[in-house]
Amino acid sequence: MSNWVKVAPLEDIPQLGARVVRSKEIEIGVFRLQDDRIYAVNNKCPHKGGPLSEGIVYGDKIACPLHSWKISLVDGQVEEPDVGETACFKTKIEDGIVYLELKD
Numbered sequence: 001m002s003n004w005v006k007v008a009p010l011e012d013i014p015q016l017g018a019r020v021v022r023s024k025e026i027e028i029g030v031f032r033l034q035d036d037r038i039y040a041v042n043n044k045c046p047h048k049g050g051p052l053s054e055g056i057v058y059g060d061k062i063a064c065p066l067h068s069w070k071i072s073l074v075d076g077q078v079e080e081p082d083v084g085e086t087a088c089f090k091t092k093i094e095d096g097i098v099y100l101e102l103k104d
């Protein structure tokens with residue numbers, strides 16, 4: 001089962017900015033790129049749990065605010081030489097509203 005939850009109007013999320021959605025025990029960072037694509041990943045850095053939504057978006061990656069690991073927002077993979085990954089979530093934009101898919 002999955003369900004789509006409303007995050008915010010696209011225009012309320014600044015380009016290169018993020019929103020945080022809390023679902024049960026996890027926080028999900030929803031990021032808007034410069035070109036208005038939206039991606040969502042587990043907000044917890046796979047290194048030591050830094051809040052990715054407070055990092056710096058560049059291209060389609062996020063640099064963690066704690067130790068600058070670079071993580072792809074497209075597939076959650078950590079950029080070399082570091083190793084790891086964070087979970088990704090599906091997003092969509094309908095009628096100017098951003099939605100996030102949560103699994104039950």
Ligand code: FES
Pocket residue numbers: 045046047048049050064065066067068069
């Ligand atoms: S916690 Fe993210 S790089 Fe260390």
